[in-house]
Amino acid sequence: MANIRVKYHPNEHSILYSETGGACPLCGLPMMFKKATSKHPTIGYEIAHIYPLNANASQANALKGYKAPAEINALENVILLCPSCHTKYDKDFKIDEYLKLLDIKNKYLSEAKAKLTASQHALQEEVHEILDLIVSSDSTYEDLSETKLNVSSLDEKLKTGISPLQKREIRSNAIDFFVPIRNQIRLIEQRDQAAIRILQNQINSYYLVMSKQNPDNKDIVFNHIAQWVSLKTGKSIMASKVLTSFFVQNCEVFDASSN
Ligand SMILES: [Zn+2]
Numbered sequence: 001m002a003n004i005r006v007k008y009h010p011n012e013h014s015i016l017y018s019e020t021g022g023a024c025p026l027c028g029l030p031m032m033f034k035k036a037t038s039k040h041p042t043i044g045y046e047i048a049h050i051y052p053l054n055a056n057a058s059q060a061n062a063l064k065g066y067k068a069p070a071e072i073n074a075l076e077n078v079i080l081l082c083p084s085c086h087t088k089y090d091k092d093f094k095i096d097e098y099l100k101l102l103d104i105k106n107k108y109l110s111e112a113k114a115k116l117t118a119s120q121h122a123l124q125e126e127v128h129e130i131l132d133l134i135v136s137s138d139s140t141y142e143d144l145s146e147t148k149l150n151v152s153s154l155d156e157k158l159k160t161g162i163s164p165l166q167k168r169e170i171r172s173n174a175i176d177f178f179v180p181i182r183n184q185i186r187l188i189e190q191r192d193q194a195a196i197r198i199l200q201n202q203i204n205s206y207y208l209v210m211s212k213q214n215p216d217n218k219d220i221v222f223n224h225i226a227q228w229v230s231l232k233t234g235k236s237i238m239a240s241k242v243l244t245s246f247f248v249q250n251c252e253v254f255d256a257s258s259n
Helices: 010-020 057-062 083-091 095-118 127-136 151-157 164-191 195-213 218-233 237-250
Strands: 046-049 078-081
Touching: 010 078, 010 095, 046 083, 078 083, 078 095, 095 195, 095 218, 127 164, 127 218, 127 237, 151 164, 151 237, 164 195, 164 218, 164 237, 195 218, 195 237, 218 237
Parallel strands: none
Antiparallel strands: 046 078
16 A cells, blocks of 8 residues: 655654754755745755655565554654655655765754753853863964873774764864863862862763764764854853863763663
């Protein structure tokens, strides 16, 4: 029996449109445009099924071994595409394109989930001081032998589920900023014993939630934490990534055994 194409509610269109940021995820073409004759923007997208609504023989053949979604018309299985990418995707179905679209969609879902989770997680005020320091700090410390930075334990934490580039970013951030951040943390601790412990716990619990939502993908987890810090503090994503790297290095939950 053939699956029936459903009509999506305007609110569902809003959700699907917002996840793309307004551009076709395959070619980047805008998915709303303004006609000279019209007061309002015109829709220039179509709703595409990632796993085909009714797979034909060659699609079914290509999809052998890939599980169909429980609900073919669920929002999780559709994505907005510009009309030409949609036609090309359906008519010239390729498994690589299917996996690419699936990957894009999973990233959208993961980002949306992380954004919603971000509002429920607080961050200690002291985080501002550390971020300000990161922004203004311009020296790198060559000699770390006097410090407690344990590079091999950091490497151990970043052993699995992370790309080499992401690993490199976290590692060099942690090394470059270890001394200034640690000194700032000591100052804060002299004033308030618990502040940094609370901050570390807040970052740890956000890490655990993100890790649960995105198992085995530390790149995504790291970036979600940094985005959350940036969102909560209004500071740049660059500074937030440095701070996140420091706390990853300092944190007991961010390790291979937690996955
Ligand atoms: Zn397109």
